[in-house]
Amino acid sequence: GQQLNQSPQSMFIQEGEDVSMNCTSSSIFNTWLWYKQDPGEGPVLLIALYKAGELTSNGRLTAQFGITRKDSFLNISASIPSDVGIYFCAGHISSNTGKLIFGQGTTLQVKP
């Protein structure tokens, strides 16, 4: 089935550093979404992207919808301890179904 390849699988960084993670696929996506999940909780929506080339920011977070529609990246600037968690990319392949395809997640740890 369709798959999203998300990288890196995990990151361990110093507080204050910038972070970048990305997702790629062999399939074309109509939307890209980035979620953050904390232990014992459901994924929380961070950013939604709807058009190829779109660049959207939410505070210290910036995400882009790749021109080819097969990739997306998420950047976090000036990381803080509460950024710790698992980040998932997700997207819709078809406009006819609400089914979201998820990446495998990037685990972020921040050292104070």
Next chain:
Amino acid sequence: GAGVSQSPRYKVAKRGQDVALRCDPISGHVSLFWYQQALGQGPEFLTYFQNEAQLDKSGLPSDRFFAERPEGSVSTLKIQRTQQEDSAVYLCASSTDGNQPQHFGDGTRLSIL
């Protein structure tokens, strides 16, 4: 409530028992989704409702899994004759429309002994 509410938060059942998981979506959200999340993995799609109509059930792993949303609001995911491989977190999400961003509940963690 303001968000998607799921109950119970934790469920332990013996292999072979039937279980029912409940999802209360955000008020007014037409679309409702169920996902299964195995430990260390991303959520995987199970099924999708638009109001009371089940438009996509392609992700249900077997005929032991059944979902319903009879009045277009609350949904129940039922698993019959549970097996150990059914152990996972079951997430429910809702959205204003099928392709709008989905908002997730905190899930039900199901453990089959």
